[in-house]
Amino acid sequence: MSEGLTYAGAGVDLEAARTAKSRIAELVEGTRTEAVVSAFGSFGGRFLATPGRELVASADGVGTKLKIAFLSDRHDTVGADLVNHCVNDILAEGGKPLIFMDYIACGVLEPDTVAAVVRGLSRACRTNRCALLGGETSEMPDFYAAGEYDLAGFIVGEVAFPALTRHELESGDRLIGLASNGLHTNGYSFVRKLVFDRMGLSVDDPFPGSDASVADILLRTHRSYLPALQPGLEAGRVRALAHITGGGIPGNLSRVLGTDFDAVVRSGAWKRPHEFAVIAEVSGASEEELFRTFNMGVGMMAITREKDVETTLDEIRGSGCEAVLCGEIVRGAGKVRLESA
Amino acid sequence: MSEGLTYAGAGVDLEAARTAKSRIAELVEGTRTEAVVSAFGSFGGRFLATPGRELVASADGVGTKLKIAFLSDRHDTVGADLVNHCVNDILAEGGKPLIFMDYIACGVLEPDTVAAVVRGLSRACRTNRCALLGGETSEMPDFYAAGEYDLAGFIVGEVAFPALTRHELESGDRLIGLASNGLHTNGYSFVRKLVFDRMGLSVDDPFPGSDASVADILLRTHRSYLPALQPGLEAGRVRALAHITGGGIPGNLSRVLGTDFDAVVRSGAWKRPHEFAVIAEVSGASEEELFRTFNMGVGMMAITREKDVETTLDEIRGSGCEAVLCGEIVRGAGKVRLESA
Numbered sequence: 001m002s003e004g005l006t007y008a009g010a011g012v013d014l015e016a017a018r019t020a021k022s023r024i025a026e027l028v029e030g031t032r033t034e035a036v037v038s039a040f041g042s043f044g045g046r047f048l049a050t051p052g053r054e055l056v057a058s059a060d061g062v063g064t065k066l067k068i069a070f071l072s073d074r075h076d077t078v079g080a081d082l083v084n085h086c087v088n089d090i091l092a093e094g095g096k097p098l099i100f101m102d103y104i105a106c107g108v109l110e111p112d113t114v115a116a117v118v119r120g121l122s123r124a125c126r127t128n129r130c131a132l133l134g135g136e137t138s139e140m141p142d143f144y145a146a147g148e149y150d151l152a153g154f155i156v157g158e159v160a161f162p163a164l165t166r167h168e169l170e171s172g173d174r175l176i177g178l179a180s181n182g183l184h185t186n187g188y189s190f191v192r193k194l195v196f197d198r199m200g201l202s203v204d205d206p207f208p209g210s211d212a213s214v215a216d217i218l219l220r221t222h223r224s225y226l227p228a229l230q231p232g233l234e235a236g237r238v239r240a241l242a243h244i245t246g247g248g249i250p251g252n253l254s255r256v257l258g259t260d261f262d263a264v265v266r267s268g269a270w271k272r273p274h275e276f277a278v279i280a281e282v283s284g285a286s287e288e289e290l291f292r293t294f295n296m297g298v299g300m301m302a303i304t305r306e307k308d309v310e311t312t313l314d315e316i317r318g319s320g321c322e323a324v325l326c327g328e329i330v331r332g333a334g335k336v337r338l339e340s341a
Numbered sequence: 342m343s344e345g346l347t348y349a350g351a352g353v354d355l356e357a358a359r360t361a362k363s364r365i366a367e368l369v370e371g372t373r374t375e376a377v378v379s380a381f382g383s384f385g386g387r388f389l390a391t392p393g394r395e396l397v398a399s400a401d402g403v404g405t406k407l408k409i410a411f412l413s414d415r416h417d418t419v420g421a422d423l424v425n426h427c428v429n430d431i432l433a434e435g436g437k438p439l440i441f442m443d444y445i446a447c448g449v450l451e452p453d454t455v456a457a458v459v460r461g462l463s464r465a466c467r468t469n470r471c472a473l474l475g476g477e478t479s480e481m482p483d484f485y486a487a488g489e490y491d492l493a494g495f496i497v498g499e500v501a502f503p504a505l506t507r508h509e510l511e512s513g514d515r516l517i518g519l520a521s522n523g524l525h526t527n528g529y530s531f532v533r534k535l536v537f538d539r540m541g542l543s544v545d546d547p548f549p550g551s552d553a554s555v556a557d558i559l560l561r562t563h564r565s566y567l568p569a570l571q572p573g574l575e576a577g578r579v580r581a582l583a584h585i586t587g588g589g590i591p592g593n594l595s596r597v598l599g600t601d602f603d604a605v606v607r608s609g610a611w612k613r614p615h616e617f618a619v620i621a622e623v624s625g626a627s628e629e630e631l632f633r634t635f636n637m638g639v640g641m642m643a644i645t646r647e648k649d650v651e652t653t654l655d656e657i658r659g660s661g662c663e664a665v666l667c668g669e670i671v672r673g674a675g676k677v678r679l680e681s682a
Contacts, residue, residue, distance in 0.1 A: 046397045046434060046500060049390040056387045059442040059495060061479045093387060101400040103444060103493040136493065138402045141530050143491065150484065152444040152477065154400055154495035159387060189482050 019111040021137075027118045031125040031132040036099070045133035047099050047156075054159035056095035060085050061152040064188040065218070070148050072203040072215035075113050078151060079120025081185050084224040085245070086155035087128045088300060091226055092241040092256075094164035094233070095157030097130035103152040104137045107144035117151060128224055130155070161233040164240065169261050173239065173329035174309040175253075177270055178228060179322035180299030182220030186246050187294040191218065194283050208278050217275050225300045228321040237308040242301040248291045250336040253301050262332025266339050269326035273297045291338055303329065360452040362478075368459045372466040372473040377440070388440050388474060388497075395500035397436035401426050402493040405529040406559070411489050413544040413556035416454050419492060420461025422526050425565035426586070427496035428469045429641060432567055433582040433597075435505035435574070436498030438471035444493040445478045448485035458492060469565055471496070502574040505581065510602045514580065514670040515650040516594075518611055519569060520663035521640030523561030527587050528635040532559065535624050549619050558616050566641045569662040578649040583642040589632045591677040594642050603673025606642075607680050610667035614638045632679060644670065 036047050049055055062078050062085075069078045079102070087097050102121055104114060114137060125132045144150065183191065195201050195214060203215040210217065225243075232238040240256040242249075253263050267287075272280075276296050279285075290296060302323075304312045309325060316323040327339075377388050390396055403419050403426075410419050420443070428438050443462055445455060455478060466473045485491065524532065536542050536555060544556040551558065566584075573579040581597040583590075594604050608628075613621075617637050620626075631637060645653045650666060657664040668680075 045399065046395050046436075049394075049396050053390075054387050055390055055396075055497075057440060057442055057474055057495075057497065059444050059475060059477045061444060061446060061477055061481075063479055064481050064484065067483065095387075099398060101398055101495055103400050103402060103495075105402060105491055105493070133398055134400060136400045136402055138404055138493075139530075140402075140405050140491075142408065143405065143489075144484075148484075150446055150481075150491055152446070152479075152493050154398075154442055154444075156396075156398065156497060189480075 023111060023115040023118070027115070027122040028132045028134070031122050031130070033129060033131040036131045036133060045099065045101070047131065047133060049098065049158060054162065055156055056090045056093045056159050057154065057156045058086050058089040059152065059154045060089065061150065063185055064192065065185050066149070066151060067188070067192060068203065068215060068218045072219065074215065074219060075116035076120045077219050077221050079117050079122070080124035081222040082151055082153040083121055083124035083128065083130070084222045085185055086153050087130065087224045087226055088243040090155055090157040091229065092243045094159045094161040096160040096226070097128050097155060097157045099131045099133040099156050100125055101133055101154045102135035104135065104149055105140055105144065106138070106149035107141055107146060109137065109139045110147070113149070117149070121153070124224070128226055163236055164233060164238065169240065169258065169303065169329050170305070171261070171329060171331050172306050173303050174306055174325060175263060175265060175327035175329070176302040176304060176309065176312060176316065177298035177324050177326040178225055178300040178302065178316060180244070180295045180297055181223040182217060182273070182275060184222040184245070184295055184299055190293050191279060194279060199282060207275065209274060223299055223321070225321070228316045228319040229300070229302065231315045232302070232304070232312045237304050237312050238302050239305065240303040244295040244299050244301060248294060248296065249298060249301065250291055250338065253336045254334060256303070257334045257336070259334050260331065261329050262335045262337055263327060264330055264337050264339060265327040267291070267296070268340055270297055270324045287338070287340065298326070364452060364456040364459070368456070368463040369473050369475070372463050372471070374470060374472040377472045377474060388472065390439065390499060395503065396497055397431045397434045397500050398495065398497045399427050399430040400493065400495045401430065402491065404526055405533065406526050407490070407492060408529065408533060409544065409556060409559045413560065415556065415560060416457035417461045418560050418562050420458050420463070421465035422563040423492055423494040424462055424465035424469060424471070425563045426526055427494050428471065428565045428567055429584040431496055431498040432570065433584045435500045435502040437501040437567070438469050438496060438498045440472045440474040440497050441466055442474055442495045443476035445476065445490055446481055446485065447479070447490035448482055448487060450478065450480045451488070454490070458490070462494070465565070469567055504577055505574060505579065510581065510599065510644065510670050511646070512602070512670060512672050513647050514644050515647055515666060516604060516606060516668035516670070517643040517645060517650065517653060517657065518639035518665050518667040519566055519641040519643065519657060521585070521636045521638055522564040523558060523614070523616060525563040525586070525636055525640055531634050532620060535620060540623060548616065550615060564640055564662070566662070569657045569660040570641070570643065572656045573643070573645070573653045578645050578653050579643050580646065581644040585636040585640050585642060589635060589637065590639060590642065591632055591679065594677045595675060597644070598675045598677070600675050601672065602670050603676045603678055604668060605671055605678050605680060606668040608632070608637070609681055611638055611665045628679070628681065639667070
């Protein structure tokens with residue numbers, strides 16, 4: 001019936017959905033772990049938790065970093081950003097990943113783009129030994145601009161390091177800053193305004209003072225701190241963790257202090273990465289604003305006893321992640337005190 | 342520094358975010374169950390699984406039904422749509438809800454809107470005895486139009502009815518159709534085109550042949566089938582479930598048939614709800630297209646042994662949900678055969 005309204009006429013392409021689904025199935029299969037019980041395509045993914053253990057879950061999005069992926073037509077890294085972000089969040093609660101699920105929403109489903117996104121997800125899931133258990137790919141005409149999409153993720157882990165979150169800090173405990181890999185997934189509304197509007201750059205231009213392009217710098221992948229921190233967590237040397245995301249060091253480190261301690265952070269203890277120096281100089285933003293918006297070079301903050309700090313630093317560095325002693329815990333009222341000296 | 346670029350200048354309102362957060366905290370607290378271990382505001386939500394039990398997880402979005410919420414400025418029902426959709430998905434895998442997490446993404450965070458969305462989530466979580474463990478509210482300038490947002494959710498349950506999913510069907514097993522409450526969350530791209538573009542209606546106009554408005558009809562909440570089906574599942578009378586979402590009865594019932602059986606569905610066994618009759622008449626779409634796009638009045642299909650069908654029908658009806666015997670399982674090859682006679 002030629003005048004019949006069809007789903008294709010309403011802007012939803014079921015054939016493209018089928019193509020994308022079969023490619024996703026393959027990528028998902030590559031992340032299967034012994035915890036997974038169900039087959040791909042079930043109504044829900046079944047998995048085993050370690051009996052008697054607590055679980056921990058977290059939800060997150062990639063945020064406006066996605067705009068950099070759209071502008072540069074590179075879609076195979078944002079999935080890893082999301083998985084690693086989620087892994088770090090549950091790590092800060094003592095969790096080791098079990099399963100991950102994604103939500104991809106787009107205006108028009110482009111199988112190549114969706115497959116690239118899922119490639120990034122599955123790569124990071126394999127690295128973190130986490131099963132990509134399932135997800136939802138949603139075609140929503142009139143919601144997203146052509147070529148654009150949103151991406152969110154959900155993770156469940158087992159609480160493998162329960163001692164971590166007891167918040168039993170002591171005066172004199174040490175702060176270790178673990179190096180970030182660029183901006184991770186925070187501050188992108190700010191940096192897009194700065195780089196594209198104020199500086200007039202495009203994603204293919206060289207980033208100021210660098211051989212790398214703007215896209216190269218701004219798409220660097222949010223790092224997973226699981227491999228760097230696992231030994232220290234298993235040995236009980238790492239007492240608390242703060243994942244440095246929105247709100248920066250002050251906004252996140254304060255979440256683990258409780259009400260009786262302050263954290264003194266010496267921001268001069270680490271070399272400010274080039275991209276943050278450029279952002280600081282061109283924006284004219286205050287140090288306070290910068291540290292609340294960006295990770296400023298530290299993507300995770302670990303707290304150890306004074307006696308354990310050297311061993312922990314060695315372990316983290318041995319895993320290939322730069323780390324620096326950058327402050328300590330003192331009596332106080334739950335505040336983070338940034339000292340530039 | 343007046344020329345300093347600030348986050349507020351980049352379109353992100355941290356004060357609005359704080360307001361929304363405190364209101365969300367209150368709503369979340371109301372959904373707390375004995376499974377929840379962590380406090381609001383942790384990096385990840387900790388919860389207990391029943392020891393030794395399998396878990397089941399699912400991710401979903403509301404889809405373009407959200408556009409109806411935007412047009413009518415009613416935001417307190419779509420959260421319940423999402424939770425109930427997720428509850429039904431894991432129910433079809435034998436799961437009882439433990440925890441739910443949400444992802445809300447918007448261009449500009451409007452605390453009233455976000456609070457209304459979370460009100461819908463928390464209401465449905467309480468009804469389904471599921472903890473709203475946490476979530477992510479993401480402000481993404483340049484992504485979403487003013488007043489618009491996307492909403493996705495993630496559920497984890499324990500597999501409480503493991504016998505359900507063994508797919509041990511027999512020739513002569515009966516199909517029970519459980520009544521939907523309107524369109525649930527599928528077919529909205531189609532119906533928006535039909536109602537707004539072709540019929541020229543607005544959300545406040547009366548739906549044709551009805552006293553209710555277009556918004557009233559199109560925002561009716563996706564129903565949770567947990568209360569209706571729990572007795573039959575606990576007694577082992579319900580053998581398999583198909584949640585009727587995207588793909589309709591043919592696309593979803595086929596998922597539980599395996600390779601040796603067909604399902605014969607008599608679509609004349611139930612009275613087609615008024616809204617679907619209007620959609621059929623005005624669109625001129627074929628029956629096949631209609632049944633692949635909409636639930637057509639059946640939101641969940643349950644399979645029982647012949648001897649259990651009357652008891653199961655009575656139980657479902659006793660819970661307040663209409664249900665009808667509408668077909669049977671026969672030898673075949675995994676196909677759904679719709680018969681209109």
